[in-house]
Amino acid sequence: MNLLEINSLSVAFGSTEKPFHAVDGLDLTVRQGEIVGIVGESGSGKSVTMMAMMGLLDGQGRITAERLQFDGKDLLTLGARERRRIVGKDISMIFQDPMTALNPSFTVGYQIMEVLREHLGLKGSALRQRALELMEMVEIPAAASRLDAYPHQLSGGMSQRVAIAMAIACRPKLLIADEPTTALDVTIQAQIMDLLVSLQQSQNMSLILITHDLAVISEIAQRVAVMYAGQVVELSRVPDIFLSPAHPYTEALLASIPEHSKGARRLSTLPGIVPGHHDRPVGCLLSPRCPYVQDSCRTVRPELTTTSAGAVRCHFPLSGKEA
Amino acid sequence: MFAFIFRRFGLLIPTFIGITLLTFSLIHMIPGDPIEVMVGERNLDPVMHAQAMHRLGLDKPLYAQYFDYIGQLLNGNLGESIKTREPVLKEFLTLFPATLELALSAMLFAAFFGLLAGVIAAIRRGKATDHSVMGLALTGFSMPIFWWGLILIMVFSNYLHWTPVSGRVDLAFDIPPRTGFMLIDSWLIERADPANFSGAFIDALRHLILPTIVLGTIPLAVIARMTRSSMLEVLKEDYVRTARAKGLSPFKVIFVHTLRNALIPVLTVIGLQIGTLMGGAVLTETIFSWPGIGKWLIDAIGSRDYPVIQSGLLMVATLVIVVNFAVDILYGVVNPRIRHAK
Numbered sequence: 001m002n003l004l005e006i007n008s009l010s011v012a013f014g015s016t017e018k019p020f021h022a023v024d025g026l027d028l029t030v031r032q033g034e035i036v037g038i039v040g041e042s043g044s045g046k047s048v049t050m051m052a053m054m055g056l057l058d059g060q061g062r063i064t065a066e067r068l069q070f071d072g073k074d075l076l077t078l079g080a081r082e083r084r085r086i087v088g089k090d091i092s093m094i095f096q097d098p099m100t101a102l103n104p105s106f107t108v109g110y111q112i113m114e115v116l117r118e119h120l121g122l123k124g125s126a127l128r129q130r131a132l133e134l135m136e137m138v139e140i141p142a143a144a145s146r147l148d149a150y151p152h153q154l155s156g157g158m159s160q161r162v163a164i165a166m167a168i169a170c171r172p173k174l175l176i177a178d179e180p181t182t183a184l185d186v187t188i189q190a191q192i193m194d195l196l197v198s199l200q201q202s203q204n205m206s207l208i209l210i211t212h213d214l215a216v217i218s219e220i221a222q223r224v225a226v227m228y229a230g231q232v233v234e235l236s237r238v239p240d241i242f243l244s245p246a247h248p249y250t251e252a253l254l255a256s257i258p259e260h261s262k263g264a265r266r267l268s269t270l271p272g273i274v275p276g277h278h279d280r281p282v283g284c285l286l287s288p289r290c291p292y293v294q295d296s297c298r299t300v301r302p303e304l305t306t307t308s309a310g311a312v313r314c315h316f317p318l319s320g321k322e323a
Numbered sequence: 324m325f326a327f328i329f330r331r332f333g334l335l336i337p338t339f340i341g342i343t344l345l346t347f348s349l350i351h352m353i354p355g356d357p358i359e360v361m362v363g364e365r366n367l368d369p370v371m372h373a374q375a376m377h378r379l380g381l382d383k384p385l386y387a388q389y390f391d392y393i394g395q396l397l398n399g400n401l402g403e404s405i406k407t408r409e410p411v412l413k414e415f416l417t418l419f420p421a422t423l424e425l426a427l428s429a430m431l432f433a434a435f436f437g438l439l440a441g442v443i444a445a446i447r448r449g450k451a452t453d454h455s456v457m458g459l460a461l462t463g464f465s466m467p468i469f470w471w472g473l474i475l476i477m478v479f480s481n482y483l484h485w486t487p488v489s490g491r492v493d494l495a496f497d498i499p500p501r502t503g504f505m506l507i508d509s510w511l512i513e514r515a516d517p518a519n520f521s522g523a524f525i526d527a528l529r530h531l532i533l534p535t536i537v538l539g540t541i542p543l544a545v546i547a548r549m550t551r552s553s554m555l556e557v558l559k560e561d562y563v564r565t566a567r568a569k570g571l572s573p574f575k576v577i578f579v580h581t582l583r584n585a586l587i588p589v590l591t592v593i594g595l596q597i598g599t600l601m602g603g604a605v606l607t608e609t610i611f612s613w614p615g616i617g618k619w620l621i622d623a624i625g626s627r628d629y630p631v632i633q634s635g636l637l638m639v640a641t642l643v644i645v646v647n648f649a650v651d652i653l654y655g656v657v658n659p660r661i662r663h664a665k
Binding site for chain 1: 560562567568571572583584658659660
């Protein structure tokens with residue numbers, strides 16, 4: 001059964017006459033206990049999608065969807081109060097920069113206990129005990145003394161561990177990690193990623209991992225959604241997507257991994273940038289940058305169509321390794 | 324932390340020299356002298372005038388008078404009033420509670436409503452509420468205190484008869500000073516002697532309302548504006564998003580996670596307002612015949628009571644310095660990053 005089901009989710013910003021769709025007809029499903037990776041360059045709508053689902057856009061974006069269902073509940077019709085009972089408890093999220101994601105005025109212990117108090121109603125010594133347990137679960141050394149530390153007394157890696165402890169405090173069914181290691185040192189990145197995967201397995205959570213790092217995705221994710229300009233352009237299983245990408249954009253992304261261009265003198269890049277508000281093509285959103293572009297691509301926007309491996313949004317999907 | 328406090332104390336010495344020099348030279352620039360004001364120019368006999376001036380030491384050159392004054396201060400003596408012959412310190416201590424009561428009340432009023440208005444404006448940013456709150460704040464900030472006081476007296480005391488016009492308590496109540504705070508004293512006496520003093524506390528409270536509003540209006544406006552901009556800054560922070568991602572109610576996100584951090588610059592402003600408040604107290608006390616330091620100083624200037632003006636201003640300046648010092652220390656309490664800095 002699908003834990004999360006998103007059907008044609010759109011998030012529009014700006015005026016109603018000329019809206020900008022940061023997310024444009026996005027489809028995504030996540031199964032119980034599954035790790036789904038979302039990749040795509042900056043501005044492709046990865047984070048906005050997750051923020052919309054969490055209800056964190058604060059009335060700035062207009063959210064529409066055919067279906068936005070989590071754990072059998074319709075998030076679209078849920079009131080603010082009911083949504084807050086899910087957010088932080090059943091769905092939780094960790095963010096990119098741990099150094100700014102924690103409140104500098106409160107001890108880390110307070111910030112972890114706050115979630116437990118809010119959602120589980122824990123009090124007194126049970127509350128402190130559970131906070132300590134969580135800090136130990138995320139492998140913070142000398143957890144008992146760190147409980148009363150302030151965020152500025154912790155390193156980036158430690159802060160991210162605290163953020164993870166906060167996120168898993170109520171045993172969420174779905175954890176969203178929005179580039180959880182981007183702001184960290186390379187050595188710490190691997191540790192944090194290992195921690196996330198081991199927690200995901202021990203807690204049997206679903207994990208959505210938003211990242212730029214295709215290598216990480218190939219190691220830990222079961223499925224990958226590739227996003228471009230607010231749409232999912234390819235959704236496929238690992239490792240199929242790495243072996244035979246069906247969408248030209250996926251292929252270009254893979255080609256831009258430095259390890260893939262050994263011997264080549266220059267890194268392969270896709271010329272141009274993601275279309276913005278004013279230069280959105282009528283046809284396929286990738287058409288101005290696509291090396292395989294045909295006339296019909298410029299006039300007709302492709303739909304996400306199911307394939308044997310997953311789904312792809314292209315009139316002329318690639319087959320095999322012809323490129 | 325000790326090094327920090329020590330450094331701050333070192334800075335106080337030049338500050339005090341500057342204050343004494345400034346007040347001393349300014350009051351001696353005012354034409355006339357205490358004897359002339361007391362007796363009146365017409366009746367003044369030149370010989371008696373010279374004798375009196377000599378007795379008070381006012382015939383010496385100004386620099387000699389200044390050094391006499393400083394020498395006196397270093398001995399811990401603030402001098403005595405020419406007019407009443409009372410020690411300045413004694414007069415100050417008798418009148419100060421009245422000013423303190425008014426200033427505290429005005430500060431509480433300004434801080435409470437200022438913070439509230441600032442927070443409301445920030446969360447309703449760009450909407451009509453925001454514009455009207457900020458418009459009111461600007462009006463309040465630009466309001467001349469004496470005019471604002473007179474308008475309030477006219478409307479609430481004269482037409483509506485809701486509040487008394489002046490003083491700290493109705494003259495019918497002869498309240499013995501115990502703490503010097505009228506609210507506390509009236510409450511104590513009302514409890515001890517309910518037959519004669521029933522309603523004294525409420526009466527004292529009613530006397531406090533208008534002066535509080537008048538004195539608190541400018542600080543309120545400044546605090547509201549500062550709170551709004553500080554809140555808007557903090558609302559953009561990642562940790563506010565984290566707080567919302569925890570599923571906390573908007574109330575907790577605003578008042579726990581945002582306001583706590585937004586308070587830091589607001590606290591500076593509140594500290595700085597103490598100076599404004601002491602300046603405002605002079606006008607407010609004069610308008611409402613409030614028997615405090617402000618009115619005392621104004622009267623002293625009128626009668627050229629040099630020791631009272633010099634030492635009174637010195638005490639007020641010391642007060643402002645001490646409060647700002649306390650605010651600096653208070654930062655550490657609100658902001659752990661400062662507390663732990665070496």
